Amino acid sequence: MGDIAQSVADERIKEEPFLTRLMKRPELGALAGVVLVTIFFAITADSAMFTLSGILNFMTPAAQLGILAIGAAMLMIGGEFDLSIGSMVAFAGLFFGVCVVTWGLPLIVSIPLTFIFAAGVGAINGTIVIRSGLPSFIVTLAFLFILRGLSLVGLKIATGGSTQLRGVRDAIEGDPLAPFFSGDAFSGLFLKLAELGIIDSFKNGSPKVSGLPVEILWYIAIALIATYILLRTSIGNWIFATGGDSNAASNSGVPVKKVKVALFMVTACCAAMVAIITVMDTGSTDSRRGFMKEFEAIIAAVIGGCLLTGGYGSAIGAFFGSVIFGMVVIGLTYTDFDQDWFQVFLGAMLLIAVLFNNAIRKRVTGER
Amino acid sequence: MSDQSVKPIVEMKNIEKHFGNIIALAGVSFNINPGECHCLLGDNGAGKSTFIKTMSGVHKPTKGEIFFEGKPMSFNSPRDSMEAGIATVFQDLAMIPLMSVTRNFFMGREPTKGKGIFKRFDIDFANSVCMEEMRKMGINLRGPDQAVGTLSGGERQTVAIARAVYFGAKVLILDEPTSALGVRQTSNVLATIDKVRNQGIGVVFISHNVRHALAVGDRFTVLNRGKTLGTAQRGEITPEELQDMMAGGQQLASLEGSLGGTV
Ligand SMILES: Nc1ncnc2c1ncn2[C@@H]1O[C@H](COP(=O)(O)OP(=O)(O)OP(=O)(O)O)[C@@H](O)[C@H]1O
Numbered sequence: 330m331g332d333i334a335q336s337v338a339d340e341r342i343k344e345e346p347f348l349t350r351l352m353k354r355p356e357l358g359a360l361a362g363v364v365l366v367t368i369f370f371a372i373t374a375d376s377a378m379f380t381l382s383g384i385l386n387f388m389t390p391a392a393q394l395g396i397l398a399i400g401a402a403m404l405m406i407g408g409e410f411d412l413s414i415g416s417m418v419a420f421a422g423l424f425f426g427v428c429v430v431t432w433g434l435p436l437i438v439s440i441p442l443t444f445i446f447a448a449g450v451g452a453i454n455g456t457i458v459i460r461s462g463l464p465s466f467i468v469t470l471a472f473l474f475i476l477r478g479l480s481l482v483g484l485k486i487a488t489g490g491s492t493q494l495r496g497v498r499d500a501i502e503g504d505p506l507a508p509f510f511s512g513d514a515f516s517g518l519f520l521k522l523a524e525l526g527i528i529d530s531f532k533n534g535s536p537k538v539s540g541l542p543v544e545i546l547w548y549i550a551i552a553l554i555a556t557y558i559l560l561r562t563s564i565g566n567w568i569f570a571t572g573g574d575s576n577a578a579s580n581s582g583v584p585v586k587k588v589k590v591a592l593f594m595v596t597a598c599c600a601a602m603v604a605i606i607t608v609m610d611t612g613s614t615d616s617r618r619g620f621m622k623e624f625e626a627i628i629a630a631v632i633g634g635c636l637l638t639g640g641y642g643s644a645i646g647a648f649f650g651s652v653i654f655g656m657v658v659i660g661l662t663y664t665d666f667d668q669d670w671f672q673v674f675l676g677a678m679l680l681i682a683v684l685f686n687n688a689i690r691k692r693v694t695g696e697r
Numbered sequence: 698m699s700d701q702s703v704k705p706i707v708e709m710k711n712i713e714k715h716f717g718n719i720i721a722l723a724g725v726s727f728n729i730n731p732g733e734c735h736c737l738l739g740d741n742g743a744g745k746s747t748f749i750k751t752m753s754g755v756h757k758p759t760k761g762e763i764f765f766e767g768k769p770m771s772f773n774s775p776r777d778s779m780e781a782g783i784a785t786v787f788q789d790l791a792m793i794p795l796m797s798v799t800r801n802f803f804m805g806r807e808p809t810k811g812k813g814i815f816k817r818f819d820i821d822f823a824n825s826v827c828m829e830e831m832r833k834m835g836i837n838l839r840g841p842d843q844a845v846g847t848l849s850g851g852e853r854q855t856v857a858i859a860r861a862v863y864f865g866a867k868v869l870i871l872d873e874p875t876s877a878l879g880v881r882q883t884s885n886v887l888a889t890i891d892k893v894r895n896q897g898i899g900v901v902f903i904s905h906n907v908r909h910a911l912a913v914g915d916r917f918t919v920l921n922r923g924k925t926l927g928t929a930q931r932g933e934i935t936p937e938e939l940q941d942m943m944a945g946g947q948q949l950a951s952l953e954g955s956l957g958g959t960v
């Protein structure tokens with residue numbers, strides 16, 4: 330803020346400690362969670378967890394969930410839910426698989442087509458919610474089943490009876506776009522670092538970690554772009570306003586309906602992104618892709634500081650929320666604990682996060 | 698200010714608004730000239746808020762015509778009417794408690810800097826304008842990043858008024874803007890109405906307070922149960938007559954007697 334803000338000293342303001350100011354940021358809870366979980370695993374887990382390869386091990390699932398969670402967070406800030414994103418991963422995966430394998434289209438066509446297709450489904454979701462005035466919870470719950478079912482039926486039609494579509498890897502072999510969506514990035518750099526002895530290498534000199542999985546780069550890029558949009562653009566202001574009070578926002582000139590439909594489209598595109606990355610990575614797609622991911626994404630968004638009532642939250646928070654997720658899922662395999670503690674952990678995290686967010690919201694709104 | 702040579706900025710003819718089977722407005726005609734303050738008065742539930750909402754694009758009238766600067770106009774959304782230069786302080790203020798004062802102030806009309814994909818919300822500029830405009834209204838904000846939810850009722854109302862004054866290029870609609878304000882802030886708002894009127898802006902002012910209305914009004918239109926009881930020029934009507942009309946035509950005299958003339 331400029332000098333105008335400071336020029337009139339107000340005797341009714343207490344100096345606000347840095348810590349309280351920090352407390353008001355929505356992503357603080359998730360950041361604190363990352364620290365706590367790190368400390369927990371630093372004590373209980375095998376030290377291999379925090380080597381470079383161990384970190385990439387948990388960042389990869391974190392990235393796949395995080396891309397979904399950032400979309401879900403933006404939609405939640407805008408005041409809506411999308412329970413169909415998990416099924417959307419399977420559905421977009423099917424569409425992408427058919428484009429690449431059945432129709433033999435190159436990636437430069439298949440990828441944009443998949444995004445357009447997903448955005449279309451998102452627009453249908455959003456339009457129904459807006460037109461009917463029903464809670465998005467119920468509309469997208471219907472789509473959770475519809476899209477999952479369509480993925481199953483579609484796969485059987487595409488493959489002649491199987492629920493798995495294979496052959497993606499052969500189909501995209503040599504495609505110039507493939508390295509942007511699958512495999513590792515910066516492998517040259519990693520080789521160099523291994524030669525210099527900065528990162529661990531095998532006996533033959535090749536690095537233990539051959540590069541940075543591309544989904545992690547996408548994940549970071551999407552988190553940064555989403556944060557920029559939310560905090561530094563007009564559209565970001567419209568998203569917060571729409572979720573805060575859609576009637577007041579609309580009366581103030583915010584195109585609330587367009588904002589909401591656009592957010593549903595963005596969320597669906599995030600699901601398509603995850604579908605494309607995972608289908609190319611595994612070389613196949615199946616009907617169980619993205620199963621239960623909608624809940625995990627919403628949990629990550631809530632851990633990241635999103636209020637269930639909308640109008641408050643952050644993309645960076647969702648980023649950290651999914652890091653916590655990845656750390657817990659993978660981290661438990663480095664410990665002596667039974668892996669099934671995972672779900673207990675998750676539920677507890679969610680509960681703590683919601684209680685914490687609730688307290689924060691009361692602070693921000695002055696306990697009214 | 699109301700001679701016939703002046704063309705009204707907004708002219709509304711026989712506006713009807715039905716909500717299902719409820720008839721909120723049963724044919725109201727009204728116009729607002731540049732540089733005048735037209736007071737809209739009436740009992741609770743008379744239809745004042747509903748009427749101004751048809752003017753600001755929130756409601757589409759069921760029947761009737763709206764002319765903006767002489768041309769037939771149909772606002773499909775508040776955004777349309779804002780772009781035409783109409784700014785409104787709604788009775789419920791239309792503020793988002795979780796958002797900062799600045800973000801509320803510029804909601805829907807954010808100042809930007811940069812070009813193309815680097816076009817972004819100019820927060821520093823927005824903050825300084827917001828602080829400045831609030832100080833003009835007699836309120837020193839603690840900071841532009843304070844959440845509106847933590848403001849007092851009157852402070853909140855002042856933000857809404859300052860916002861409308863800042864953006865009201867041609868018409869400023871104020872729906873009971875002074876209901877929560879202190880003495881100093883109320884006289885500030887009345888002075889502001891006078892100031893923007895002198896700049897040629899048309900002001901629609903809704904109030905239940907006869908003294909406030911008479912202090913700034915050039916014309917007075919009284920609504921009762923969705924219909925106009927009539928429009929009076931300044932000086933043509935006594936405060937007592939106006940008071941009686943506002944109460945729906947019923948005599949307040951007996952009540953006033955028992956309250957010792959305090960109403
Ligand atoms: N969305 C709506 N649905 C149904 N009825 C409505 C709606 N909005 C207003 N009404 C009705 O229309 C009538 C006029 O309401 P309005 O809010 O315009 O009154 P008002 O003159 O502004 O009153 P007040 O002085 O109390 O603010 C009321 O009887 C109200 O119940």
Ligand SMILES: [Mg+2]
Nearest residue numbers: 745746747788
């Ligand atoms: Mg009203």
